[in-house]
Amino acid sequence: xxxxxxxxxSLVVHEGDTVTLxxxxxxxxxxxxxxxxxxxxAPTFLFMLTSSGIEKKxxxxxxILDKKELFSILNITATQTGDSAVYLCxxxxxxxxxxxxxxxxxxxxxx
Amino acid sequence: xxxxTQTPKFQVLKTGQSMTLQCAQDMNHEYMSWYRQDPGMGLRxxxxxxxxxxxxxxxxxxxxxxxxxxxEDFPLRLxxxxxxxxSVYFCASSYHRTGNSPLHFGNGTRLTxx
Numbered sequence: 112x113x114x115x116x117x118x119x120x121s122l123v124v125h126e127g128d129t130v131t132l133x134x135x136x137x138x139x140x141x142x143x144x145x146x147x148x149x150x151x152x153a154p155t156f157l158f159m160l161t162s163s164g165i166e167k168k169x170x171x172x173x174x175i176l177d178k179k180e181l182f183s184i185l186n187i188t189a190t191q192t193g194d195s196a197v198y199l200c201x202x203x204x205x206x207x208x209x210x211x212x213x214x215x216x217x218x219x220x221x222x
Numbered sequence: 223x224x225x226x227t228q229t230p231k232f233q234v235l236k237t238g239q240s241m242t243l244q245c246a247q248d249m250n251h252e253y254m255s256w257y258r259q260d261p262g263m264g265l266r267x268x269x270x271x272x273x274x275x276x277x278x279x280x281x282x283x284x285x286x287x288x289x290x291x292x293x294e295d296f297p298l299r300l301x302x303x304x305x306x307x308x309s310v311y312f313c314a315s316s317y318h319r320t321g322n323s324p325l326h327f328g329n330g331t332r333l334t335x336x
Contacts, residue, residue: 115264145324153226153312153327154265199265209280210325212257212264 113138117200117213124220128190132216134200135182142205144176144183149197149215157185157198190220224248228313228328235303235335243298243331245313253316254296255280255325256288258309265312271296303335 118133134144143161147154158167163178171190176183187194197217201210229244247254255270257280267280271290285307287299296315300307310332314325 147327152329156324156326159324201265209267209270210265212266214262214264 113202113204113211115200115202115211115213117198117216119216120214121217122219124190124218126190126192126220126222128220129186129188130190130218132185132187132198132200132218133182134184134213136200136202136211137181138202138204138211140204141178142203145201145203145210146174146183146185147199147201149199150195154199187218190218192220192222194218195220226313226315226326226328228311228331230331231329232332233334235300235333237303237305237335239303241300241303243300243311243313243333245296245298245328246294247296247313247315247326248294249315249317249326250293251315251317251326252293253318254290255314256286256296256298257312257314258282259312259330260309268298268311300333303333305335307333308335309333 114137116135145159146157158174160176166175171188174185197215199215200213226247252273256268257265259265266282268286269288271277274293277288310330312330313328316325317323
């Protein structure tokens, strides 16, 4: 059974801190790994990673994939209160067009 | 630029009632899907469609039906609601099968079955 595990489950940091969110996976067929941010409603797309070792970056957010060790990290530098959300990791196994999601990491950024 | 639109936003049903959750997208996406999100379980795929007239089951299809008569619409039908179907339902679409382009999600429907 395909599995995606995220850690930590939740995290509270102060504004300005740097955080690292983890995502490990065990799947039968890997196609890509995706990160989403979910505030109150719809998950919104952050990154898609398909090749190992390549860093994707957007402003203060960055992500890297290690296909050998089967994990990805999402880094957020200089956190702001607007970064408070649940961050979801998903793996596309290319099987039946199905994304397997982790349960998410809830990040709270306090003043 | 509406994206993926879901209606209703909230719904309360009694056990045994049926209803349809509506989903429409205006991005000409081929692929559409329904997920449910439960605490501690992550998002789980219910049904999906790779194009008009084609549907298939996901991970948790029991108790749900779908149809795809047009590219834009992908309704989800609950045949006989059960308390276990209390959840938040998300419709999502993408231009190609996932892996080529990311899923775009609607804002969700919160369903309570009493």
